[in-house]
Amino acid sequence: MTGIGKKKATIYDLSVLSGSSPSTVSAVLNGSWRKRRIKEATAKLIQNLADAHGYTANLQARGLRSSRSGLVGLLLPVYDNRYFSSMAQTFEALVRSRGQCPVVVSACRDPEEERQVVETLISYSIDELFIAGATDPDGVHTVCEKAGLRHVNIDLPGTKASSVISDNFEGARLLTQAIIEHARRDGPVAPEDIYLFGGRNDHASRERIRGFREVKRSMLGADPDACIQPTGYSPAMTARAFEAFYQSHGKLPRAFFVNSSINLEGLLRFLAQHPHETFADIIVGCYDYDPFGSFLPFPVFMIRQDSEAMIAKGFAILEAKREPAVTHLIQPMLVPPRTALSGPLDTLKDVDGG
Amino acid sequence: MTGIGKKKATIYDLSVLSGSSPSTVSAVLNGSWRKRRIKEATAKLIQNLADAHGYTANLQARGLRSSRSGLVGLLLPVYDNRYFSSMAQTFEALVRSRGQCPVVVSACRDPEEERQVVETLISYSIDELFIAGATDPDGVHTVCEKAGLRHVNIDLPGTKASSVISDNFEGARLLTQAIIEHARRDGPVAPEDIYLFGGRNDHASRERIRGFREVKRSMLGADPDACIQPTGYSPAMTARAFEAFYQSHGKLPRAFFVNSSINLEGLLRFLAQHPHETFADIIVGCYDYDPFGSFLPFPVFMIRQDSEAMIAKGFAILEAKREPAVTHLIQPMLVPPRTALSGPLDTLKDVDGG
């Protein structure tokens, strides 16, 4: 409580105050004092002094000396959608519960940015890194390896480090099947009735497209190439693809698979340009779960990826230090329309809730 | 490119390689070499060596010595909703563009956690801190001040540091007015037709409730206290409030104001328990913008808070070092139903978009 605006207390200050040496103070404050055979009384004395002066360790100094920082990084492509923001939320909670400090950064799907950001994290001696949805996981891997940083890929796999990803193939199968079955309620379904929008040439998109096509072939007997419309990940591009389809066909496909919630925002932009009623009968499957997306005015089947399981598995991999780079699949979950799942926020206590 | 898995190069390594002293190397690599009158040829030589060896500065060492880190912190209550995740996205971009490194952390609306997290950030000598939506801004302020850390409150104001917040009163007025006007399309509206759900006893909620009540009084002549249902911020509690209302009234209010998108998720949970058609005619106003929320099967008016302007203003305040703690209001924007606004993601380039 002493000293507002004063410099922060250091072990040297406490050393003078307590009459012990800095090393003793250090040992007491970092918990290694038993190993160092410090008398319990001494430890207590120093601990009390530290508390009284609001001592907190200078983590940069500690990190410099010990070349470990207690930081665990999560590299995201973007924050601004429910899949990644809930992943960040889960990550924070998990890292905190392990007594470490979470650091989340985004790199905007830019391979160069990804490497730079990771370099920066390395400069802070982070202890572990979760690389989520990286455009160039192997590029990041190289940077990490050079620095001896343990890391794991989440969501998009790399070839050089272990990865934990959704079973995109299976998820896509579930989703495609669900929208086709739903469409069949209104009569027979032809291959040209079912489209896929969004995604690009990354592993997840490829697997989802593969699952989509496989189910279409087995349920509908065919899958014309025209039904696959990879638009990239931007809402604007996706909206344009819907608009183009609409212009040439006079309607949207009867049912379609949207590659991610970001692409689904593209659908919103399209819808905003057109009267409400025109699209009351479309059926949508979206690979990603967004609670509001689930309640749109037409049936939206969604896939909820289990980011909690992915992060947890990621930690397990980092601890196991497996040598060969393996890829673990986490099963995603099909979410029927109008479903409000609980999320990471639900574990928070809501103080003063009235 | 040399050395995979080797230790990172330091200025000492480069010092040996270049035949210069460490301080010269340091000066060259941190850009202060002109001030230090280093020959250009020497600088070039060292720079080339550094590039060749992939040198990156150890930021912990630099931070320790200079007691500045280049880090700028953003403290969030949670990640997992569009308001805060888009704030994080904007923050990242802005900080990056200033050549600093963004660090985003969440504290789960827990005052104790808030202080602890900030202590940790301080231990890393962060240069500036944005405190967004803190439950106890003044508590955090105390911690910051003790460490001489420049900081600014965003979204929820404190009394001891400057703040940048939405004009919640005005936003609530706009929103309330919009839903009342919309409701009047179907006939006269009584005070008991319009409710407010969500929020708790924080500044934002209070201001919103004040705006809500003021508009109701002026447009409808009254505002019974029963129409205000502060449920806290959790979806579960909010859902319970809707359920309770429904049990006792046999329906939902004709129109209602929902305090935040998190509370709006509570509405989803309620809806999921009930048949679709029952609620086709409700009118909702939500204080927060979520693109999917805007397209729900009933009219949803939303308020989009301008987090970009808030962050930008926050930087301006930090730079100006204003002494008296002032509070700046940023005007939010009323978003009519079925509107897809573009967000921070739209400025990203989407490479490989096919």
Add this chain to the structure above:
DNA sequence: CTTTTTTGCACAATCGATGGTGCAATGACT
């Protein structure tokens, strides 16, 4: 009352970068 063991702690090097200071070499000028 020695010798050995254990206890309790102090010393000092170290992590990597920064920045004040000092000093030799070079050039400019009288």
Add this chain to the structure above:
DNA sequence: AGTCATTGCACCATCGATTGTGCAAAAAAG
């Protein structure tokens, strides 16, 4: 040639913590 200013850089203390090592004093053993 002697003085002075300038250029170009090296030296060294410093930031705050960690950790291997050494050495007294106290306790135990002989």
